[in-house]
Amino acid sequence: MIARAVLLVLLPVTAAFALSQRRRLHAIIGMAVFSLLLASVFFLAHAPDVAITEAAIGAALVTLVYVLAIRKTGRLVVVACQAPGLIAREGDRIVGLEWEILKQLAETVGLDAVVRFVSHDEATAALLRGDADIGAGGLLADEVDSRLVCVPGHLPTARFDVIGPRDGTEAWPSDARPELADVIDAVRRRAPLSITLDLARFLALSRYDLDAYAVRRRDGDPVYAFALSPTGERLRASLVSLLDRLRTTGELDETIRRYFP
Amino acid sequence: MRRTHLLLPVIAVLLVAGFCVTVLVGFEFRGTIEHATAGWIEVAERTGAINVVTAIYLNARLFDTILEVLVFAVAVLGVHFYLTTRGRPERVESIPESNVIRIAADVLLPLILLVAIYVVVHGHLSPGGGFSGGVIAGTGLLLTAIAVGTETVAARFGPRLIERLEWAALLGILVLGLVPVLVGRTPLSDLLPPGEPGRIASGGSLLLYNGLIGLKVLIGSWVIVRHFVEHRGEI
Numbered sequence: 001m002i003a004r005a006v007l008l009v010l011l012p013v014t015a016a017f018a019l020s021q022r023r024r025l026h027a028i029i030g031m032a033v034f035s036l037l038l039a040s041v042f043f044l045a046h047a048p049d050v051a052i053t054e055a056a057i058g059a060a061l062v063t064l065v066y067v068l069a070i071r072k073t074g075r076l077v078v079v080a081c082q083a084p085g086l087i088a089r090e091g092d093r094i095v096g097l098e099w100e101i102l103k104q105l106a107e108t109v110g111l112d113a114v115v116r117f118v119s120h121d122e123a124t125a126a127l128l129r130g131d132a133d134i135g136a137g138g139l140l141a142d143e144v145d146s147r148l149v150c151v152p153g154h155l156p157t158a159r160f161d162v163i164g165p166r167d168g169t170e171a172w173p174s175d176a177r178p179e180l181a182d183v184i185d186a187v188r189r190r191a192p193l194s195i196t197l198d199l200a201r202f203l204a205l206s207r208y209d210l211d212a213y214a215v216r217r218r219d220g221d222p223v224y225a226f227a228l229s230p231t232g233e234r235l236r237a238s239l240v241s242l243l244d245r246l247r248t249t250g251e252l253d254e255t256i257r258r259y260f261p
Numbered sequence: 262m263r264r265t266h267l268l269l270p271v272i273a274v275l276l277v278a279g280f281c282v283t284v285l286v287g288f289e290f291r292g293t294i295e296h297a298t299a300g301w302i303e304v305a306e307r308t309g310a311i312n313v314v315t316a317i318y319l320n321a322r323l324f325d326t327i328l329e330v331l332v333f334a335v336a337v338l339g340v341h342f343y344l345t346t347r348g349r350p351e352r353v354e355s356i357p358e359s360n361v362i363r364i365a366a367d368v369l370l371p372l373i374l375l376v377a378i379y380v381v382v383h384g385h386l387s388p389g390g391g392f393s394g395g396v397i398a399g400t401g402l403l404l405t406a407i408a409v410g411t412e413t414v415a416a417r418f419g420p421r422l423i424e425r426l427e428w429a430a431l432l433g434i435l436v437l438g439l440v441p442v443l444v445g446r447t448p449l450s451d452l453l454p455p456g457e458p459g460r461i462a463s464g465g466s467l468l469l470y471n472g473l474i475g476l477k478v479l480i481g482s483w484v485i486v487r488h489f490v491e492h493r494g495e496i
Contacts, residue, residue: 048387048388049312049388049393052380053393056393056400057396060396060397061396061400064403064407065486065489068489068490
């Protein structure tokens with residue numbers, strides 16, 4: 001009798017828990033617990049057949065189907081090029097200014113952010129295919145593919161040309177966007193280069209000896225941007241309002257200072 | 262070609278309608294409450310099933326149960342029809358899964374299948390039956406699909422064979438219900454002797470019905486999941 005009363009009280013509690021969760025996985029777990037409690041109620045009411053069916057369908061099958069469903073839709077898939085200070089892998093963690101913003105974005109829209117580090121062209125392709133939701137990693141607003149939705153302006157930047165030693169063939173054409181690690185490797189080998197880098201990557205590169213290279217800052221005031229897949233209009237609204245909020249509360253400036261003192 | 266497309270659904274509808282009419286005409290309706298309650302005990306004794314609930318829904322009310330199975334079959338058919346006409350994306354990219362889930366699925370699948378078989382086979386002795394057993398086995402398959410990908414699991418079965426098996430199970434249930442007519446008994450009544458209560462080989466035809474329903478539900482739930490994954494996303 002008491003057991004049944006406790007279960008009947010717990011039922012609406014777990015239902016409310018499932019409904020109130022922002023994270024979908026938590027809501028699904030809440031529903032599974034609800035089903036198990038309901039199955040126990042059925043069992044106490046001398047309906048073991050119904051209890052077994054409720055447990056098998058409600059707690060197991062439906063839960064698994066929902067878990068499958070959110071594996072694709074429940075993730076905020078970020079494709080990024082490694083850019084120290086903005087978004088980069090450090091050991092087994094991911095750090096950077098853009099990553100902090102994206103983590104907050106994922107939280108506001110109730111998804112889990114996952115990052116795939118890819119090359120610039122692969123990132124654009126993945127966004128166009130709809131395999132990823134948002135592109136990051138030092139994208140410049142005026143270089144984002146026009147078919148993508150572009151959200152510029154979280155951080156001003158600059159372009160730097162790094163050109164040098166003039167003898168021999170260059171490793172990449174001047175409009176290529178090679179991985180930063182390859183550029184650093186080339187600089188250490190004193191390989192010929194003619195390449196344009198954004199501020200974050202240039203700062204990372206300038207820790208190495210650049211004496212052999214001519215460095216020139218280009219004119220213009222480019223800004224960093226996030227690139228969203230063409231279907232990302234709703235995500236764009238969330239991102240814009242998040243950036244506005246971070247700007248007005250001063251959180252954005254504080255984070256920038258933390259990564260770019 | 263066009264004519265056969267029209268003919269098949271018409272034949273199917275006629276078959277189902279004919280089935281329902283045969284059963285309704287041949288069914289013994291008893292009016293009063295006393296008749297009904299006396300009927301339940303009599304049903305349990307007649308079938309030799311310990312689980313009276315199973316005896317009722319697979320013997321006295323088998324007609325209702327068969328229509329429920331048909332509802333499920335129509336749901337599977339609907340998913341199949343609407344999703345195959347959508348066309349499929351070129352390539353389904355499968356997300357690599359962590360070792361924890363892969364190993365857990367390897368360990369759990371045999372256990373889950375064992376429980377499912379137990380629940381189906383003991384349907385007339387203990388709580389459970391074809392529906393719950395089928396769903397439990399379907400959960401096991403789904404878990405494996407999460408771990409190794411639907412494509413791998415589907416390739417192991419062969420989709421055409423599995424679909425035929427599903428409809429064969431449904432056909433088996435309908436035929437099993439009509440066979441008693443051939444020996445001059447009411448449709449959907451028992452064919453096999455009740456046997457010794459408490460043994461697995463008892464309970465008349467209940468075990469056969471449970472097995473067929475379990476197979477049907479298992480394949481049906483798998484087909485639904487596979488179609489959703491193939492046509493709408495990844496696993």
